[in-house]
Amino acid sequence: MGISVGIVGVGQFGQHFVQLFRDHPNVNRVAICDLKPERLAACARKFGINETYSSLDEICRSDLDALAIFTQHWLHAQHAIQAMEAGKHVLSAVPPAYGRTPEEALEWCDRLVETVKRTGQIYMLAETTYYRPETMFCRKKAAEGAFGQFVYAEGEYFHDMSHGLYEVLRNRWGAEFGPDKTGDPPMFYPTHSTSGIISVMKARMVEVSAMGYVQPNDDWFRTDTIWRNPFCNQVALFRMSNGAIARICEFRRIGHVGREGFRIYGTEASFEWDVSGAKWVTKAGWEFVDPTVARDPLPEPLASNLGGHGGSHAYIVHEFVSACNEGRLPAINVWEAVRYFAPGVVAHQSAMRDGELLKIPDWGDPPS
Structure with a gap:
């Protein structure tokens, strides 16, 4: 087969x-x-x-x-x-x-x-954060009920423009690139920061209030481009369908190493993940954890070549191939995909309206 x-x-x-x-x-x-x-x-x-x-x-x-x-x-x-x-x-x-x-x-x-x-x-x-070991670790903890009830989460995608983004975008546009093509909204690229939280909680984002940061004299993020976007950084506060609150940051001008990450807090325990590493936190204390122990098995030779973005590439390929061979829905099917993406789009709408609270559309659950 x-x-x-x-x-x-x-x-x-x-x-x-x-x-x-x-x-x-x-x-x-x-x-x-x-x-x-x-x-x-x-x-x-x-x-x-x-x-x-x-x-x-x-x-x-x-x-x-x-x-x-x-x-x-x-x-x-x-x-x-x-x-x-x-x-x-x-x-x-x-x-x-x-x-x-x-x-x-x-x-x-x-x-x-x-x-x-x-x-x-x-x-x-092909969302990479979903298959990072930290996300797998948290999904398994959630399945055990170790978090208790989810109450709050934070996610971020930090990618400063100086970390190759100018070149990437110029190359993507090729001969069509010009001053009118710069500065698309950071929240139009939200899936690295939303997917971990949504997949662990198994809850969708239902409404949002967001704001944006305007860099003084910014020559890249401007309102006279095809995107009409002045914001280099955007912050959004979401209400989740399970009652929890989530804060998402999409930053393109930030004095920080590149980062895709999240933190999740529950009534019984929490998961914190920052540049110092991953930590499991309870009411009694905290400890560093090695999320790679939670990785699912893979066939060889993929198990020996996980690829980039935290070793997520091999898992993306394996899940897609397996779903096609087995004729089943993949983990990140189209209904899940739009639940990762649409919250960012509506967050940008909110930021352009000075933080107006907006409902997020939903396309329902996949067929069972």
Whole structure:
């Protein structure tokens, strides 16, 4: 039993997944696709891939079972929909959708969910925080009831612009890049900071009040761009469906190492995770913990090559391949994916309205 997979977009991020798919014991064929002939050829040589395609249209006409989409982030939803309508299962890089306005971004969420329902294809979001060992550790503690009742959580994605983001965004736009393309809203990229909290609590975010920080004389985050966004940093306070409160920070100008992380507090125990490490805290005291002991098993050779983002890449590949082979919903299915993404979009709306409390739309639970 095995599936065939095509990887669409083999740039800086997509290349990290080629070897993992190639080496998975339940993948029997791997193809790659990229618009740039030189990059496509170099990737094919590096990983020994013989099947290549020069466009999404071309690879959608193939007989491959599934496509892993690693294209520009504002094209993820469009490309995922095109692939599913061509009969392909889809793994999509984050975020699942995007838009020049919050309304457009939420409309793409509508279309994504509708396409999954209509086509019956499998959709999975490649969210890395979900498969970090700290998140696995907390999910297991939650399953044991060790937290008690959840009361509060904090999550953050700190990625200062000086840590490569200028170059990344210029490269993504290519020849289309210009001053009007800079400064998209930080909260439009929220899944690294929301997914850990949502997946551990098994609760969704239902309403939000948010505010933004405007850097004086900022030449990147400005209201005269296609995004009309003045905020380099945004902070949001959410009410969860279980009654807990969560605070999320999306910062792009911050004197801090790059970080995806969270802290979760319950009535009986809490989990704190910062630059000093991970700690389990109770009413009696606290101790450092090693979350890697909570990692789920993986088949070889993936177990010996976990990949980046805290060793999450191998787990993303394995879950997607397993879901496709078994014909089941993946852990981060489309209904879960939009619950990670939509809260950030509405938080940006709130910040643009000076903190107005707004309801967050929901697309329901996946079919049982």
